[in-house]
Amino acid sequence: MTKGWGRPFEEPIEVGGRALATLLDAGEYIAALPKKEHSAPVWQAAMQALILVAEGGGPTLFARIGIMRALNRHYVPKLNPKGEEPHWSRRKLKRDQ
Template sequence: MAITLVTLLDAGEYITALPKKEHAAADWQAAMEARILVAEGGGSTLFARIGIMRALNAGKPAPPFRATAEAGEGLSAGAVKNATRKSSWWTST
């Protein structure tokens, strides 16, 4: 069942409705704090969204890295090669 969180109020109600053990987890507490800061401070809702997404995906493996974007709008082959090559400051001597 997919749930749609549209407003900061929706997000807050979703978080408070979680089981107590899950609601008390650090990820959800950080998401709630970010939501409150955005609501009270009038900042960008992107911060609250990031907090919610991190909490929703906690414990799940990260998606694989894709070096190029869709429709050919991405890094050139040379840029990908350079980005994946270890620089001298990455390696220890």
């Protein structure tokens, strides 16, 4: 497996009209963040994943996951937005009728 900062992601990460295509692009993006955001634990973890993949080898997917987690850190999915039970819990079997 090849090593280095020039390794491309399997699929580029789109951030604000910019595509992060390689590990180096992602590293430069993180380095350019404001100091307060850059020092957040989630971005530090993403940078650590980038360094491990770039210098130690391994799948670029690990670094991609770190970046995507940091980018989507404020997204909270709604659980059961309508307040209804899933349809499969209301279904009764023929033998139970």
